[in-house]
Amino acid sequence: MELSAKYNPSEVEDKWYAYWLKNKFFHSEPDAREPYTIVIPPPNVTGILHMGHVLNNTLNDVLIRKARMDGKNACWIPGTDHASIATENKVVAKLKGMGISKEDLTREEFLKYAWEWKEEHGGIILQQLRKLGASCDWDRTRFTMEPELTEAVINTFVYFYKKGWIYRGVRMVNWDPEGHTAVSDDEVIHRDTQSHFYHMRYFISDGNGNPTDKYIVVATTRPETIMADAAVCVNPADERHKWLHGKKVLIPLINKEIPIIEDSYVEMDFGTGCLKVTPAHDVNDYEIGLRHNLPVLNIIDDHGRLTEEAQILVGEDRFVAREKIAKMLQEAGNIEKIEDYISPIGYSERTNAVIEPRLSAQWFLKMDELSECALASVEDGFIKFIPDKYRNTYRHWMENAHDWCISRQLWWGQRIPAYYLPDGSFVVENSFEKALEAAKKINPAITAEDLHQDEDVLDTWFSSWLWPISVFDPQMPGQPDHKPNSDLAYYYPTNDLVTGPDIIFFWVARMIMAGNEFMNDVPFHNVYFTGIVRDKLGRKMSKTLGNSPNPLDLIEKYGADAVRLGMLLCSSAGSDILYDESQVEQGRNFCGKIWNSWRLVSGWNVDENAAQPAAAAEAVKWFDNLLSRTIVTVEDHYSKFRISDALMATYKLFWDDYCSWYLELVKPAYGEAIDGATYKATVCFFEKLLKLIHPIMPFITEELWQAMAERKEGETIMFQSTPKAGEYDNEFIAQFELAQQIIVGVRGVRAQKQISPREALSLCIEGSLLPELLPVITKSANISEFVQSTEGPAVNFIVGTIKVSVPLAGFVNADEEKAKILAELEHQRKFLAGVRGKLGNANFVAHAPANVVAVERKKESDALARIEALEASLAALQ
RNA sequence: GGGAGCUUAGCUCAGUUGGUUUAGAGCGUCUGCCUUACAAGCAGAGGGUCGGGGGUUCGACUCCCUCAGCUCCCACCA
Numbered sequence: 024m025e026l027s028a029k030y031n032p033s034e035v036e037d038k039w040y041a042y043w044l045k046n047k048f049f050h051s052e053p054d055a056r057e058p059y060t061i062v063i064p065p066p067n068v069t070g071i072l073h074m075g076h077v078l079n080n081t082l083n084d085v086l087i088r089k090a091r092m093d094g095k096n097a098c099w100i101p102g103t104d105h106a107s108i109a110t111e112n113k114v115v116a117k118l119k120g121m122g123i124s125k126e127d128l129t130r131e132e133f134l135k136y137a138w139e140w141k142e143e144h145g146g147i148i149l150q151q152l153r154k155l156g157a158s159c160d161w162d163r164t165r166f167t168m169e170p171e172l173t174e175a176v177i178n179t180f181v182y183f184y185k186k187g188w189i190y191r192g193v194r195m196v197n198w199d200p201e202g203h204t205a206v207s208d209d210e211v212i213h214r215d216t217q218s219h220f221y222h223m224r225y226f227i228s229d230g231n232g233n234p235t236d237k238y239i240v241v242a243t244t245r246p247e248t249i250m251a252d253a254a255v256c257v258n259p260a261d262e263r264h265k266w267l268h269g270k271k272v273l274i275p276l277i278n279k280e281i282p283i284i285e286d287s288y289v290e291m292d293f294g295t296g297c298l299k300v301t302p303a304h305d306v307n308d309y310e311i312g313l314r315h316n317l318p319v320l321n322i323i324d325d326h327g328r329l330t331e332e333a334q335i336l337v338g339e340d341r342f343v344a345r346e347k348i349a350k351m352l353q354e355a356g357n358i359e360k361i362e363d364y365i366s367p368i369g370y371s372e373r374t375n376a377v378i379e380p381r382l383s384a385q386w387f388l389k390m391d392e393l394s395e396c397a398l399a400s401v402e403d404g405f406i407k408f409i410p411d412k413y414r415n416t417y418r419h420w421m422e423n424a425h426d427w428c429i430s431r432q433l434w435w436g437q438r439i440p441a442y443y444l445p446d447g448s449f450v451v452e453n454s455f456e457k458a459l460e461a462a463k464k465i466n467p468a469i470t471a472e473d474l475h476q477d478e479d480v481l482d483t484w485f486s487s488w489l490w491p492i493s494v495f496d497p498q499m500p501g502q503p504d505h506k507p508n509s510d511l512a513y514y515y516p517t518n519d520l521v522t523g524p525d526i527i528f529f530w531v532a533r534m535i536m537a538g539n540e541f542m543n544d545v546p547f548h549n550v551y552f553t554g555i556v557r558d559k560l561g562r563k564m565s566k567t568l569g570n571s572p573n574p575l576d577l578i579e580k581y582g583a584d585a586v587r588l589g590m591l592l593c594s595s596a597g598s599d600i601l602y603d604e605s606q607v608e609q610g611r612n613f614c615g616k617i618w619n620s621w622r623l624v625s626g627w628n629v630d631e632n633a634a635q636p637a638a639a640a641e642a643v644k645w646f647d648n649l650l651s652r653t654i655v656t657v658e659d660h661y662s663k664f665r666i667s668d669a670l671m672a673t674y675k676l677f678w679d680d681y682c683s684w685y686l687e688l689v690k691p692a693y694g695e696a697i698d699g700a701t702y703k704a705t706v707c708f709f710e711k712l713l714k715l716i717h718p719i720m721p722f723i724t725e726e727l728w729q730a731m732a733e734r735k736e737g738e739t740i741m742f743q744s745t746p747k748a749g750e751y752d753n754e755f756i757a758q759f760e761l762a763q764q765i766i767v768g769v770r771g772v773r774a775q776k777q778i779s780p781r782e783a784l785s786l787c788i789e790g791s792l793l794p795e796l797l798p799v800i801t802k803s804a805n806i807s808e809f810v811q812s813t814e815g816p817a818v819n820f821i822v823g824t825i826k827v828s829v830p831l832a833g834f835v836n837a838d839e840e841k842a843k844i845l846a847e848l849e850h851q852r853k854f855l856a857g858v859r860g861k862l863g864n865a866n867f868v869a870h871a872p873a874n875v876v877a878v879e880r881k882k883e884s885d886a887l888a889r890i891e892a893l894e895a896s897l898a899a900l901q
Numbered sequence: 902g903g904g905a906g907c908u909u910a911g912c913u914c915a916g917u918u919g920g921u922u923u924a925g926a927g928c929g930u931c932u933g934c935c936u937u938a939c940a941a942g943c944a945g946a947g948g949g950u951c952g953g954g955g956g957u958u959c960g961a962c963u964c965c966c967u968c969a970g971c972u973c974c975c976a977c978c979a
Contacts, residue, residue, distance in 0.1 A: 667915095682938090879920085
């Protein structure tokens with residue numbers, strides 16, 4: 024088959040992806056083979072492909088294709104996440120564009136729009152992944168909010184509730200007084216803001232609610248909250264405030280008596296060392312309140328106005344109240360001083376309103392037992408993190424895990440299956456019917472109209488933590504007595520998970536918990552953490568910076584294989600990736616190199632009767648050995664998830680060794696034919712190289728593999744087995760490397776001196792280079808013949824134990840040469856002394872592992888040989 | 902403030918119980934080449950006292966201490 028002069032990825036990629044799909048090559052069903060399973064980290068259903076996805080899914084695809092070629096039953100489950108907050112925001116924005124406000128809609132109406140939107144725009148990203156070559160089992164595509172998986176989520180909630188691990192509690196949330204909604208921590212932007220620091224006098228009570236003349240000074244930025252104070256807190260170690268212990272103070276203006284309490288949370292050297300504790304309006308104060316059993320008094324409403332509870336300034340906006348109360352305090356003589364102060368204030372990302380910390384009822388899942396077990400899975404080695412450093416992070420978090428707040432004040436998501444009776448009590452069941460039944464047991468008079476389901480939905484992670492289980496058998500989560508279906512039994516646990524370290528707690532840890540709880544087994548064995556993709560200046564990819572390339576444009580321009588390779592080139596696990604388009608160019612160049620190498624080989628005329636030249640025979644032998652050795656290296660890299668190392672080893676084997684050395688050595692002279700034996704070997708090597716690189720570059724390898732021989736319909740490189748390493752002779756490879764160094768040396772001499780080979784070069788090699796490699800040197804260095812003796816000055820190289828002498832009148836400075844050799848001799852002798860010192864240590868010889876001692880002995884003998892060779896060259900120089 | 906990690910060539914990074922690497926790779930740079938697969942290429946070359954200082958050792962990029970700079974995670978200071 025005639026190849027076009029240039030590789031054209033866009034022509035090739037669609038063709039082969041369609042071919043793979045048509046033949047169902049990606050699809051997996053349980054069979055007798057060993058499974059290799061990956062579940063995709065489900066992208067947001069509303070998401071579009073960005074560079075982070077490219078990195079993550081390329082790695083996943085490399086692993087899955089490698090496993091497939093290794094003969095495993097490879098299954099990669101794709102799917103999307105309903106991503107409640109992100110999706111709901113997008114739908115709200117879309118509706119706003121249509122002139123519809125969310126507040127004007129009922130829940131049902133809103134959800135109707137949301138589903139329409141999901142059907143229309145959702146899942147684009149899955150189509151985009153195909154452009155990248157992702158070999159997902161599309162027949163198994165899942166969505167976290169599809170009916171079956173929703174059922175799994177609801178069952179899980181009911182299960183944990185009945186187990187007593189889910190409870191309703193009060194928690195501080197970020198309240199947006201303009202949007203009238205709680206927002207997540209991620210949606211709060213902290214900005215340093217100019218404000219004031221009010222130093223106020225709180226008078227000590229005489230015990231009957233009357234002020235004495237003694238007072239303490241408390242500093243705050245929020246004087247409008249003093250009416251909600253529950254205590255004043257000092258550090259127990261603070262000598263200045265020892266006299267206060269057990270006393271009570273009066274809140275200014277309203278003269279309410281509150282206790283002095285002690286807590287080490289208070290910093291002694293900040294402010295006055297006295298902290299007013301306002302549990303309802305500050306997160307930390309709330310925590311202190313819990314520890315000291317303080318009452319919680321809420322004086323700010325949904326709109327940020329003071330309530331009746333405040334007693335004064337009722338109905339005023341919090342900021343107006345702040346000004347007014349400052350004035351009142353001043354007039355009442357309670358202000359010591361007011362300082363200018365800059366403090367970080369949280370603003371709502373959406374409305375830019377100042378966030379008000381506010382207590383609200385939420386649902387929680389207890390973490391103590393779940394996290395203990397999940398920690399053990401990693402600590403005991405059932406799950407490995409790559410890189411290992413994340414174990415520390417993981418341990419630290421798991422040991423301090425807070426209970427998981429699983430409720431969200433949104434509509435898009437799985438609605439919490441708690442049903443309230445008119446009296447405020449509630450029942451938890453997985454359906455309305457069951458809930459009604461349960462409610463009737465409490466109160467037989469209850470009717471369907473009386474029962475109201477909780478308005479909140481569940482945190483998105485409460486569905487994605489079930490992902491490795493629910494994608495196979497949605498009946499399983501929440502029902503540990505259920506017998507796993509055949510898919511779950513076969514594919515679970517999955518093998519590897521590739522994800523970002525930013526969701527180690529949100530997702531990875533919780534999947535481990537769910538796996539332990541419902542399957543009694545970990546959900547995966549290895550977690551490969553990628554880095555964050557940044558631009559080449561190290562900045563995060565962002566829309567506003569405009570530094571985030573569209574992966575589809577890149578694929579269009581360079582080809583998917585080039586993009587994959589470019590992404591992998593710089594992707595050592597865990598460290599951030601500084602993306603640079605030049606890496607993708609490198610990928611494209613590599614495609615061109617592969618393409619052209621086959622153009623060369625496929626264009627040769629073969630003469631079956633021709634004798635194999637000596638240089639070609641040695642080249643074949645060498646490359647065969649090197650290929651085997653590289654395969655071993657590559658396998659080792661893969662086993663340690665060093666994907667970029669595996670790639671680089673293959674890249675160099677293909678480009679440097681195969682193209683630059685091997686092909687040049689076996690290439691027939693212009694117009695001549697190649698002998699049959701060499702040709703056969705060359706084609707065989709090429710096919711093995713294609714298979715080796717296929718997991719990384721699926722398209723070009725399929726194209727060339729199909730082009731290099733007649734293939735039948737249904738055949739594919741995807742299911743060819745990974746080339747196996749044969750026996751290889753390290754000594755021979757080393758000898759060949761010496762020959763290569765000699766060649767490079769000779770070329771260097773010629774380049775520096777600008778002389779032609781014929782003009783001056785004759786070469787003398789002394790030492791122990793295999794004589795059969797001489798033709799290799801002759802051919803590659805373009806030397807007509809060797810001369811056995813030299814006359815006059817010469818260029819001398821020492822390559823390993825071989826002395827190479829290139830005679831050249833007036834070229835080399837013998838003194839320099841001598842000095843070099845002497846310096847190396849000194850180093851070698853010193854080194855030898857060290858090694859001998861170690862070997863002379865009886866302790867070392869007796870206790871070190873045998874192979875370590877053997878290495879030392881080898882070093883000793885090598886050093887001796889080297890010294891001998893150097894001494895010989897020195898003598899020869901003189 | 903608590904925790905983790907990083908600092909090696911112009912850039913991005915390897916460096917595997919301290920030793921045959923008196924420091925490696927890719928890219929970039931420089932020099933010479935349109936040589937009949939490939940100029941998206943070929944053949945060469947240069948480039949680092951391994952962040953600073955100290956210690957242990959026959960020997961330190963590697964282990965210990967210390968200082969400096971950077972990054973991330975958590976908690977954020979009334």
